[in-house]
Amino acid sequence: MSAALSFKNPEALLAYAEKVKKYRQQRTMEIRVCAGPGCIARGGREIFSAIKATIEKNKKELKKKNLEVGVKFEAKCTGCHGLCEAGPVVTFEPSKLFYSKVKIKDAEEIVEKTVLNDEIIKRLLFKSCDSRGGDLIKKYTDIRFYALQTKVALRNVGVVDPSNLDDFIAEDGFKAFVKALTEMSPDDVIEEIEKSGLRGRGGAGFSTGKKWRSAKRVKQDRVWIICNGDEGDPGAFMDRAIMEGDPYSVIEGLLIGAYALGATDGFIYVRHEYPLAVKHLQMAINTLEKAGLLGKNILGTGMTFNLKISRGGGAFVCGESSALMRSLEGKVGEPRAKYIRSVEKGLLDQPTVLNNVETFTCVPAIIDKGSSWFASIGPKSSTGTKAFSLVGKVKNTGLVEVPMGRTLREIIFDIGGGIIDDRPFKAVQTGGPSGGCLPVDKLDLPVDFDTLSRAGAMMGSGGMIVMDDRTCMVDIADYFIRFLIGESCGKCVPCREGLRQVHELLDRIIRGDGELDDLKKIDRLCHTMEVASLCALGKSAPYPVTSTIKYFRDEYMAHIEEKKCPAGVCKSLVKYDINKDCIGCLICKKQCPVDAISGENKKLHVIDQDKCIVCGICYEVCPVDTVDIISGGEIVNRRELEVVNP
Amino acid sequence: MNSETKTKASKKKAAVLKSDTNGKLDQIFDLYPREEDSLIMILQEVQDRLNWLPPEALDRVADELNVPRARVQGVATFYRAFSLEPRGEKVIKVCLGTACHVRGAQILVDELERRLDLKVSHGCTKDGRFSLETVNCVGACAMAPAIVVNENYYANVKPDKLDKMLKKEQQS
Ligand SMILES: Cc1cc2nc3c(=O)[nH]c(=O)nc-3n(C[C@H](O)[C@H](O)[C@H](O)COP(=O)(O)O)c2cc1C
Ligand code: FES
Ligand code: FES
Numbered sequence: 001m002s003a004a005l006s007f008k009n010p011e012a013l014l015a016y017a018e019k020v021k022k023y024r025q026q027r028t029m030e031i032r033v034c035a036g037p038g039c040i041a042r043g044g045r046e047i048f049s050a051i052k053a054t055i056e057k058n059k060k061e062l063k064k065k066n067l068e069v070g071v072k073f074e075a076k077c078t079g080c081h082g083l084c085e086a087g088p089v090v091t092f093e094p095s096k097l098f099y100s101k102v103k104i105k106d107a108e109e110i111v112e113k114t115v116l117n118d119e120i121i122k123r124l125l126f127k128s129c130d131s132r133g134g135d136l137i138k139k140y141t142d143i144r145f146y147a148l149q150t151k152v153a154l155r156n157v158g159v160v161d162p163s164n165l166d167d168f169i170a171e172d173g174f175k176a177f178v179k180a181l182t183e184m185s186p187d188d189v190i191e192e193i194e195k196s197g198l199r200g201r202g203g204a205g206f207s208t209g210k211k212w213r214s215a216k217r218v219k220q221d222r223v224w225i226i227c228n229g230d231e232g233d234p235g236a237f238m239d240r241a242i243m244e245g246d247p248y249s250v251i252e253g254l255l256i257g258a259y260a261l262g263a264t265d266g267f268i269y270v271r272h273e274y275p276l277a278v279k280h281l282q283m284a285i286n287t288l289e290k291a292g293l294l295g296k297n298i299l300g301t302g303m304t305f306n307l308k309i310s311r312g313g314g315a316f317v318c319g320e321s322s323a324l325m326r327s328l329e330g331k332v333g334e335p336r337a338k339y340i341r342s343v344e345k346g347l348l349d350q351p352t353v354l355n356n357v358e359t360f361t362c363v364p365a366i367i368d369k370g371s372s373w374f375a376s377i378g379p380k381s382s383t384g385t386k387a388f389s390l391v392g393k394v395k396n397t398g399l400v401e402v403p404m405g406r407t408l409r410e411i412i413f414d415i416g417g418g419i420i421d422d423r424p425f426k427a428v429q430t431g432g433p434s435g436g437c438l439p440v441d442k443l444d445l446p447v448d449f450d451t452l453s454r455a456g457a458m459m460g461s462g463g464m465i466v467m468d469d470r471t472c473m474v475d476i477a478d479y480f481i482r483f484l485i486g487e488s489c490g491k492c493v494p495c496r497e498g499l500r501q502v503h504e505l506l507d508r509i510i511r512g513d514g515e516l517d518d519l520k521k522i523d524r525l526c527h528t529m530e531v532a533s534l535c536a537l538g539k540s541a542p543y544p545v546t547s548t549i550k551y552f553r554d555e556y557m558a559h560i561e562e563k564k565c566p567a568g569v570c571k572s573l574v575k576y577d578i579n580k581d582c583i584g585c586l587i588c589k590k591q592c593p594v595d596a597i598s599g600e601n602k603k604l605h606v607i608d609q610d611k612c613i614v615c616g617i618c619y620e621v622c623p624v625d626t627v628d629i630i631s632g633g634e635i636v637n638r639r640e641l642e643v644v645n646p
Numbered sequence: 647m648n649s650e651t652k653t654k655a656s657k658k659k660a661a662v663l664k665s666d667t668n669g670k671l672d673q674i675f676d677l678y679p680r681e682e683d684s685l686i687m688i689l690q691e692v693q694d695r696l697n698w699l700p701p702e703a704l705d706r707v708a709d710e711l712n713v714p715r716a717r718v719q720g721v722a723t724f725y726r727a728f729s730l731e732p733r734g735e736k737v738i739k740v741c742l743g744t745a746c747h748v749r750g751a752q753i754l755v756d757e758l759e760r761r762l763d764l765k766v767s768h769g770c771t772k773d774g775r776f777s778l779e780t781v782n783c784v785g786a787c788a789m790a791p792a793i794v795v796n797e798n799y800y801a802n803v804k805p806d807k808l809d810k811m812l813k814k815e816q817q818s
Contacts, residue, residue: 038788041799084788234743237785272727273784275797313686313725316782330685332724389787391745397788429744463787465744479747483782489724591806593760616753617805 005165005291009300010178013293017169024170028066029073029115030093034158036080036245037237038398039087040276043104047088048077050107058111065116073115076167079245081158083145084398086126091140091158098140099124145396148415150377152385153201153238153361154401157245162280165287168248174293176364177255181301184367189260190216193363196371197383202228202319202356203434203460204536205382205449208363215261215343215353224352225257225266226328227360229277230312230319233432234483236463238387239357241399243270243277246361247284251307253360255293256367258305261353266307269324272314281309316433316487317537321346321354323489334489335535356461358387378404382448386459392429392466393420402447409443412466423468426567427552431460433480433487434540436547437473456547458540470637472569473552474559478506480544488537495538498529502545511572514560519549564632571614574631578605578618581626588618588627670695671703675710682713685721689728698729734770734777736815738762741792743783751791755780757805761812775816 007013033048055062055075067073081089086100090110099110102124113119125136126143140146160167168174180189194209215223227250231239243250254266270278285307288294296304315333317323322340323333325347346352362384366374375383382404388411391397395417402411408428412418419425427437430447436457438445445451449459467476481503490496502525505518526542533539549556558564565573578588584602596612599605607618619627619637629637674691678684688711692703699722708715722728740746740755755766758778762771770777786792789801795815803811 037785038801041786041789041792041801087789231785232782234747234783235745235787236783237787240785272725273781311687311690312727313690313721314727315725327686328683330681330683330687330721332720389745391787391790392748397745397790399788432744463744465748467748471748476748479744487782587806593757615756616750617757620750620753620804621806 005287007292007299010182013169013174013178013299017172017175020166020170026071027074029095031075031110031115032078032081032091032093032158033075034079034081034087034089034091035077036084036087036158036399037240038080038084039089042088044088045077046104047090047102047107048075050104051075051090051110054108054111055115058116061116067115076161076164078160079157079162080241080399081140082149082154082399083126083140083143083396085396090124096139096141098126098138098143100126145398145400145415145417148410149401150385150403151401152365152374152377153242153358153387154246154399155365156249157241157399160246160248162245162247163283165248165284165291168246172368173248174252176367177252177259177293178299180256180259180367181299181303186216186260186262189256189367192371193260193366194371196366196374197380198359198362198366198374199382199449200356201358201362201386201461203431203458205459208355208359211343211355212257212260212353214341215351218344218351220351222265222350223261223263224347224350225254225261225263226324226347226352226354227254227266227268227357228319228321228324228354229268229270229274229357230324231271231274231357231461232316232319232487233461233463235389235391235429235465236432236461237389238399238462240271240274240277242357242361242387243268243274244280247277247281248288249361249364250281250357251284251288251294253363254307255298255305256363257353257355257360259303263353264304264306266305267310267328267347268307269310269312269318269328272312278309278311285309315489316483317489317535320535320537323535324354325352332489334491335537337534358462379446379448381450386447386462388462388464390416390464390466392464393423393468393471394418394466395420404448405446407444407446408438411447411464412443416466419466419468423470425466426469426471427467427473427476427548429457429465429467429476429544430463431458431543432463433484434458434536434543435460435463436543437467437476437551438547439551442551456543456550458543470567470569472565472567473548473555474506474509474565475567475569477545477548478503478510481506481541484537484541488541492532492534492538494529494532495534495541498525498533498538499541501525502529502542506545509556509559510565510570512559512563512570514556516560518560519556522549558632562632564634564636566631566636568629568631568636570631574614574629574636575609576607576612576614576616576619577628577630578607579626579628580604581624583624583626585623587621587623591617591621593617671706680711682711682717685711685713685718686725689718689722693728697735698731698733700732729767731767731769734775736776736796737779738776738815739779739781739784739794741782741784741786741790741794742780743787743790745783745787746791749790753805754791754793754803754808757808761808 035044088102090099090102128135190212198208199205318327318333320335323335327333342352385401385403387401429437438457452459485499488495505522508514558566568574582604589597596608628635704718708718764778793800
């Protein structure tokens, strides 16, 4: 509505919210074009522009159909809709119509057919990958991927236009903050959060209410509040999706926290690789400063809260709380020993509360709907919902949110639709570099903080990477170790040197030079790192290794004893061969970087093993899957049909 | 080029760089308080403008913020975001996050190294066009494997799509 909003008091904000909602009731159709992390990579933004342009062209036509633009009809650009696999996604309200894999050239047809004439474009409907058959599904509410989710932290992501404050207010934005300000004392807020059972979503799962309470107990004039948007776990993008798609909710959470703690200054520390998150958050901050919701004398109540964004430097360890605070001070991000607690001595040695993006986003929902509502979701010890990025070798990759306590099977097979190409499931990795890999017989474990830790994995921030029979577990273990070698700050010896030694040993196994004794050595090194490292990075670094040795020992043994990589991944142990089904299409020959493939059009191609550098490109590009991977004298890439998925 | 003209050329380049550097950096130091706390933000601003952190720029940052030069070096080398080597006009970042790794991202890195005759995080192509880096997740995990070239995302990249990508980036 009006560009320069400014609210003098809480009542003015509530009154404005009523006005916006009433105005919006006239709206009979809304198009939501996804520009989340996945869809943007496939042109979501350009599709939005094309749709906008077509609407502009058809303005008169629309008005005739009683779809006056801006009043009865609106098209907006939103954050991630969740089912990124189907992207670019375009949805319609209130019909819930869901279009997938939309292209720029579809824009005109969408406006002319679907908007103006209620006609559904069949080719854009989502094809279900459920084993029950590939039906075309019209409404997203009928897609199993969506039907099985409960959204709390992601409630507005994919719903609101992140640059539009009205949109947020229309979804009850700032209602919780006003409630806290006007009906609750700061201590009431803390008590409510504590009663909700909310545990930090950033990894360790510490009680948020307790953390806030202990910061409050410290007798100091100044408390800092920081939002951790560093999201360093590779394979996780929940926090990115929230910061980009619903920045106002993050800020509302921070505001409620600031009110509860009496903090006057706060930071959002955003990962270096997320420029768009910085942009959207900064736009939101600027708007809120003008609107009287940030800065001095917030909503006329005398409350002051200044919020700044700090761009991370691109170091994984800076996601750790004490390292993050050093980084905010402009220093090298080295963690310090845990006995100094940051709630007492954090940023600039003053009491500091640090919480994750998703944690802050849950706060307004809890204040608005009450702690008992939140506590009623999920098991007693891990209440509420959790967002996951469901990725890897799973059919429906994307962003999901489920009540705690759902099983891995439900998430991977019911929501995720199972494994790509229906290959056998091998493992699921949770918790990033501090987590572990769980095998098929753990699929029925409920997903909550404590169960996953007991199983040797970890909830972590919510990355869930699904692996099939073509993923080598030794390679995955080494992958994480290499990752951590690059990211260890190098301050303590167990972590710095331990990682290198473990890598040496794993690399030997991968090259086919491993010995049985190596596993024992790895085990001892892992133990030392776990007990003697300075921070959680080193302490938890062994988990990807120990969990794979525990659950996939036979795969290690195959590398060591048979010199075979059962997944066909480890280069030194595999070779590629083209089988007789080759159709002679010349594609692999053209793509081979070392000209090792000979053959003519429509004739069998052959790989010259002396020239071959085992790069794997021919396997990747073969359109008819006739490249075999051979290891230990056997073809290893053919799916074993007896191993049907659970 | 004989060696004499070569040194001349590189000297000239250094001189250009120096004046250029100073001109471009002037406003940065007024954006933030001149204190150590601002170091990372200042370095980010410098890199945004110059695409890398040349030694003389680090000298200047140390002077302006009154921070020991060694500390500036320490911070600049600690964080991945900073490059102490000149980078190409376009930086090709191949994601090696877990989701991309299990979907074959390493093959893409190897192939790009071969095609561009470059090593990851080392220098740029002869024409100064590209440099190659790897990142741990760009948040497009659902579209793995992902490559980002400056601001452009490429999703579900297979080795045979690299040609088209390089061609497009070469032209634009
Ligand atoms: C090596 C390391 C990396 C971490 N990375 C992150 C991160 O990227 N994001 C995050 O929210 N927490 C991360 N954490 C956890 C934080 O230290 C801290 O526990 C968390 O941000 C607190 O917020 P919460 O209680 O809301 O979870 C990391 C911890 C370690 C040891
Ligand atoms: S980014 Fe569009 S659905 Fe996830
Ligand atoms: S792992 Fe590659 S984008 Fe996340």
